Amino acid sequence: MPEGPSIVILTEKAAHLRGMRITAADGNARLDTSRLVGQTIRALRSWGKHFLIEFDDFTLRVHFLLFGSYRIDERRDGVTPRLSLRGRKGELNLYACSLRYIDEPLDDVYDWSADIMSAHWDAAAARRKLAQHPTMLVCDALLDQDVFSGVGNIIKNEVLFRVRVHPLSTLGAMPARKRADLVREAQVYSFQFLEWKKAGTLKRHWLAHTKQICPRCGIPFRLGKLGRTKRRSFYCEQCQKRYVATKESK
């Protein structure tokens, strides 16, 4: 459930809860849930993979990590919610997620221009950030939430395949044009992900993620646990060019 587009879907589905005064808040969260009772939901927003429930003086930050899930106006049976928020307009049940209060204004905490799904997404700023990290691997760069907030492992694999860049390329070795392609495609694919996810057809559109054979040239994909966080990379040695720093360019 975790990549940025999925959080956008949640934000849209929960929109009717805006303006609701919370009459009951409970669950197995290690968090002072009593603070929520009596609060009115002022806004529901997202920043990348963060789902944000804004109240007058603070915000509840929800992160679903790998296994989180939710139900709106219904409950999962046999599972205790991490947090259940209820009121006159309906209820929001959150499971297996990480919760945190944010007491600062959100604009002080979040760089909205880094959110791949945001109207404030700033491609030029992303390109600048990439240029600042010449030795960084491109597979790590796509997962860097300060650059591509909302991009996860699926989007990473699909974007690298589409722009034909090998995951072990370094940013500094890639031509600026290619880095620009990467930034553009990250946003384009994320919105395609959103539409396919809504239509329930996401998996059938995967070209690389979890695939065994390259759909472009037909040779077997490589599967490696690559990068700083050793995440699965599905890639084609033939179709995806590996940009490596030469001695001169360092």
Add this chain to the structure above:
DNA sequence: ATAAATGTTAAGAA
């Protein structure tokens, strides 16, 4: 049925 996975954080080691 065992393992691995759409992810992050914190603690400890080097």
Add this chain to the structure above:
DNA sequence: CTTCTTAACATTTA
């Protein structure tokens, strides 16, 4: 002081 490694979290799917 960084930077790297590992574990923890907790659920679904292959």
